Amino acid sequence: MADFVNLYLVNGIVLGCVYGLGAIGITMIFGILRFGHFAHGDMMTAGAYIALALVWASGMPVLWVLPLAMVLTAALGAGVHWAFYRPLERGTNSTIIIVIASFGVALMLRSAVQLFFGVDIVTYQRGFQTPIWIADTIRILPRHLWIIGLTVVIVIALHLFQTRSRLGKAMRAMSDNPALARISGIGTTKVVIAAWAIGGALAAAGGVFLGIDTQLSSQMGWNLILPMFAAAVLGGIGNPIGAALGALVVGIAEELVTYPWFGDPLISPAYKSAVSFAILVALLIWRPTGLTRGRVF
Amino acid sequence: MTRLLDARGLFAGYGGMDILRDCTITVSAREMVVIVGPNGAGKSTAMKAIFGLVKIRDGRVVFDGLDITNAPPDSLASRGLAYVPQEHNVFATMTVEENLDMGAYTRRSGVAEAKSRVFELLPALALTRRQRAGELSGGQRQMVAIGRALMMQPKLLMLDEPSAGLSPKVLTEILEAIATINAAGVAILMVEQNAKAALAMAHRGYVLAGGANRFEGPGRELLANQEVAASFLGG
Numbered sequence A: 001m002a003d004f005v006n007l008y009l010v011n012g013i014v015l016g017c018v019y020g021l022g023a024i025g026i027t028m029i030f031g032i033l034r035f036g037h038f039a040h041g042d043m044m045t046a047g048a049y050i051a052l053a054l055v056w057a058s059g060m061p062v063l064w065v066l067p068l069a070m071v072l073t074a075a076l077g078a079g080v081h082w083a084f085y086r087p088l089e090r091g092t093n094s095t096i097i098i099v100i101a102s103f104g105v106a107l108m109l110r111s112a113v114q115l116f117f118g119v120d121i122v123t124y125q126r127g128f129q130t131p132i133w134i135a136d137t138i139r140i141l142p143r144h145l146w147i148i149g150l151t152v153v154i155v156i157a158l159h160l161f162q163t164r165s166r167l168g169k170a171m172r173a174m175s176d177n178p179a180l181a182r183i184s185g186i187g188t189t190k191v192v193i194a195a196w197a198i199g200g201a202l203a204a205a206g207g208v209f210l211g212i213d214t215q216l217s218s219q220m221g222w223n224l225i226l227p228m229f230a231a232a233v234l235g236g237i238g239n240p241i242g243a244a245l246g247a248l249v250v251g252i253a254e255e256l257v258t259y260p261w262f263g264d265p266l267i268s269p270a271y272k273s274a275v276s277f278a279i280l281v282a283l284l285i286w287r288p289t290g291l292t293r294g295r296v297f
Numbered sequence B: 001m002t003r004l005l006d007a008r009g010l011f012a013g014y015g016g017m018d019i020l021r022d023c024t025i026t027v028s029a030r031e032m033v034v035i036v037g038p039n040g041a042g043k044s045t046a047m048k049a050i051f052g053l054v055k056i057r058d059g060r061v062v063f064d065g066l067d068i069t070n071a072p073p074d075s076l077a078s079r080g081l082a083y084v085p086q087e088h089n090v091f092a093t094m095t096v097e098e099n100l101d102m103g104a105y106t107r108r109s110g111v112a113e114a115k116s117r118v119f120e121l122l123p124a125l126a127l128t129r130r131q132r133a134g135e136l137s138g139g140q141r142q143m144v145a146i147g148r149a150l151m152m153q154p155k156l157l158m159l160d161e162p163s164a165g166l167s168p169k170v171l172t173e174i175l176e177a178i179a180t181i182n183a184a185g186v187a188i189l190m191v192e193q194n195a196k197a198a199l200a201m202a203h204r205g206y207v208l209a210g211g212a213n214r215f216e217g218p219g220r221e222l223l224a225n226q227e228v229a230a231s232f233l234g235g
Helices: A002-033 A039-060 A062-091 A093-118 A142-164 A165-174 A178-183 A190-215 A222-234 A238-258 A273-286 B045-049 B095-105 B111-121 B122-126 B137-151 B166-183 B195-201 B219-224 B227-233
Strands: A132-134 A138-140 B003-014 B017-028 B034-037 B056-063 B081-084 B156-160 B187-191 B204-209 B212-218
Touching: A002 A039, A002 A062, A002 A142, A002 A165, A002 A190, A002 A222, A002 B204, A039 A062, A039 A093, A039 A190, A039 A222, A039 B056, A062 A093, A062 A142, A062 A190, A062 B045, A093 B187, A142 A165, A142 A190, A142 A238, A142 B034, A165 A178, A165 A190, A165 A222, A165 B095, A222 A238, A238 A273, B003 B045, B003 B187, B017 B045, B017 B056, B017 B156, B017 B187, B034 B045, B034 B195, B045 B056, B045 B095, B045 B156, B045 B187, B045 B212, B081 B137, B095 B111, B095 B137, B111 B122, B111 B137, B111 B227, B137 B156, B137 B166, B166 B187, B166 B195, B195 B219, B204 B219, B204 B227, B212 B227, B219 B227
Parallel strands: B017 B212, B034 B187, B034 B204, B081 B156, B156 B187
Antiparallel strands: A132 A138, B003 B017, B003 B056, B204 B212
């Protein structure tokens, strides 16, 4: 039992937090701009490395520079939209062109990271963390507590923003029914920039959390794309809170399939990324609206 | 009466094909005007063209003294012009109250007053305010759509087939609500399939055919007109 929680469940929740912070941005951008943003994983990589640069420059612990890294990555998100997607959106009404362009942006972001930081694996901080023991059986690493706690705070703040603030409600309206949003006088520009800024900021948090939990590499974000899309679909496309919950399910599922339920691990950990793929395929066949009442585009 | 809307000589359509061919619609302050006509006559297109949703190739739309020809639709709510489309006219994933809030998006103050005014005009809405609009019945949804449009306290409310897909009983309720709104001083421009019921309550009506004006006049006169009745009102 203790092993189950310590070695599998907690890891699954932490992984779910990382996926969730990315999946929220993906689902938001899909809801408002109607395209799958395949550069989102690399935006997380960029956010993680921006934080690394800030750590090197300031000498402060990474969690202290996280807010600034989030702001800078928010600006990066808005900038990427302004430089790449917006001109394409104006020049064409074909979504697939923008989707393919996002693969290009993914390559560019990754190459930029490799150019400045190299291709070797790096970490924010060397050393070993002593776990905290709870009731003598459950042990949890302080960094895991931080990741889970901060993710919960971010998701709650986002939920409040979306349900209480004028701009947040306008974002939901635009995602729900763009034509009616325009008729109601909701201008597109502000909502679109807000989606990129929030998507970027949360991507940075997700990237940094993954870096804290493991290490940084230029491939780190790209490897997350599939589970994050699975989480976004699971939560109902266009529904950020749904995406966060979907990510938790995907993250926990990926870890739990490697648990020795019947004496042996159910499947080899090497195949655990196939879990999100299986979830995605199953959902698209049987429940394309996601588990919550999302919508099909 | 002062002229509120003056859409004159409109030519408009999709992809280079004109659906409207010299169509003229005017509405005065506090007036209720109905557009009727056969399918494909360009009734909905006329509404969309006035609201900037279909590009006008020729002609002019003046609203409240301002030229709004091809103006972006998101700029019109704050000028006192509101539009309720026929379909997808509520934010289905949002509550009734949030739908109303979105109607008041460009309003910086007086949202609470506007909301209580809408609840006065459409009392049925107050009962469902916390429910998601997507869970409501067709008639209730239509009320939400009208309520959203009223939040900016428009001078002119444009309604595209408010009774589409509703049962006769609900149709009566909706038309009554529209009459109440008009009596409160809001001018109405409405496209309606139920031509007889709509013309009976309207001050004035237009019969469109082939994208152009065929007949116009006071609602009751059009109802009494043999030719209109024979060709457009189903005998």
